[in-house]
Structure formats: structure tokens, C-alpha cells
Amino acid sequence: AQSVTQLDSHVSVSEGTPVLLRCNYSSSYSPSLFWYVQHPNKGLQLLLKYTSAATLVKGINGFEAEFKKSETSFHLTKPSAHMSDAAEYFCVVSVDGGSQGNLIFGKGTKLSVKP
């Protein structure tokens, strides 16, 4: 069975400082992993995806994530936070690349960015 655990429900950073949002996964198969961002009252936007190619994945808006099989982690990072990054972030796992069947979502991490 697949599952994801987002270790922090809320993260607060100052503008210009690094962002780290943590995610651990559990999967019986070689997983596909995603990070989605949700701004208030909006849908979800794909930030990046890992599908067994390079372990360091670069996404949009300066975000990146590293797949570490030994640690079953897929943490999301950004070197310098911007006010517009304030949103909720979801770590997502799928066994089949995400195009077929359902995605399994973590409970989300709310990112606050202080000026």
C-alpha cells in the first residue's frame, strides 16, 4: 500500500530565507512522487514530479525536491522564500506515474512567509 506523511502541518519562514517542507513516503512499488501547491480557494498546481529518472527534480518557481530511497523521503526545498510562496503544499504518491488511477495525498503543509 502507498502512503505519504508530511511531517509538518505548518511551516513559517521569513522572506529571503530557505524553505524546507518534509515528506516521507511508503510504497510497495517504485513510486512516482509529486508536489502540488494550492493557493487559497484555488485548485492544485503541479510544482514538480519524480518518476524514476534523476533523483534531484527541479520544478517551477525555484522549487526542487530530492528523492532519497534509503530514507524514503522526498523533501521540497527552495533557497529563498518569496511572499507569493505562501500557500498549502501537498506531497503526493502514485504507483503508476499519476496518469492512471488515483493519487494519494499527504495532509498538507501550510507555508507562511513573513516580510
Add this chain to the structure above:
Amino acid sequence: NAGVMQNPRHLVRRRGQEARLRCSPMKGHSHVYWYRQLPEEGLKFMVYLQKENIIDESGMPKERFSAEFPKEGPSILRIQQVVRGDSAAYFCASSSGQGGQPQHFGDGTRLSIL
């Protein structure tokens, strides 16, 4: 921009009424997925459809909920005899169905039950 279109954006119903939520997939996508998001929760999968077929409905409540994706027109998520616990945001996603291609999400329908 022909993204995933959901309507209405907000829907208010009284207990016992029916709710119909519509989703038009992205252009070229024939796979549709419905998810429900309860307050303070992540999204939970409900159902996966292709044109005229339900592929996986393992996340659908056994009663009152149904979904369809007809040959022509949008996908419909239908909730009969709504109850307070149905209040949530319902998201639709679509994909091309090709391996490795991600799901693209609409902005959701916020359903409130009075």
C-alpha cells in the same frame, strides 16, 4: 487557456436536495478523476472515469454518490439527498492517460449544506 473547468465554483444546498457538480477536462484529455477535500485534510480520491466508463470507484461512498462521463459533455458528480457531512471542496482532475503524464486539477467546487 483550456484548463480543467469546474462549475459551479460555489454551490449551496439544503439537506435532502441534490447537488450536481460538473467538470470539463483539459483539451485532449479523456481521463477524469474526482477528489474530495474536507477541512484541514488532504484530497481523497473518489472515482476515476474514462469516456462512458467507470474505471475505479473505490473511493466513492456506497450510497447517494454517483459519477458519469458521457460521450458528449462534461463529467458529472451527483450527490443525492445531501447531508451536512457532504460539505467539502470537490476537485476534478484530468489526464491524457499516457504513462508518466500528471493529472491537472480544476479550481474546485465548494459545496455547502445548510
